[in-house]
Amino acid sequence: MNTAAPAADPNDLTDPAFLETLRRQMLKFAILQLGDAHIAEDAVQEALIGALKNAGSFRRGAALKTWVFAILKNKIADVLRQRQRMNLANPAPATEDDGDEWGESFDRKGYWQPAERPLAWADPEGALESVHFWRVFETCLEHLPASQARVFMMREMIELNSDEVCAAAGITVSNLHVMLYRARLRLRECLENHWFKPGRGS
């Protein structure tokens, strides 16, 4: 993330401890995306093999990781597109916990509850440089309902377009809009409560 980080060993990928940490991160990411641990393992495996083949051309830890994750993202996108072609998409349970969160954020007339009204975020740029912030971000992401997290990650992290996400997840466009809306609502609130406005409670 931070380009000012000290240069890492060029042979990062040959360090078993480093490799194991990286593999675990990748797997978590892939499982959320693909919803299947075995397929996720395969995608991670393939991405790592591809990365190891060309590891020599990368000098620094941060660049290395970015690059390995880019390979993984492509692998996941391939699997999702393939699934779509083979029509194997398992429809996401889009109706899971339907509509409960409205009550928490908005009053009966649909206006913000006073305590839930979004505040201006202090120093969003600074957050990018904070290791602790990224842990909060990851935790907030993990607390989304799985189907919402999957759709959100496909859209915002794998950067598939709306049509591709719909096809891959087996959902309609209006379903997608609702799921993304809910995911964003929750994630935004979680980040605000746990980072941008500490002490506000959750």
Add this chain to the structure above:
Amino acid sequence: MNCRTATRLLSEKLERPLSRGERIALWFHCLMCGGCRNFGRHLTQLRVLAQRFARSGDRT
């Protein structure tokens, strides 16, 4: 327009072009509502954060 509708449109604005009517109603609501103005900004920031998160993969 209430905040629930406004926030939904702010999210959908990232997915599809809003109609003229939606844009005007949303603009008018946000003129009066600081909470929804912040919400709109946060969604843009959220997109940037998610992309950064995915690209780095390094939060340890």
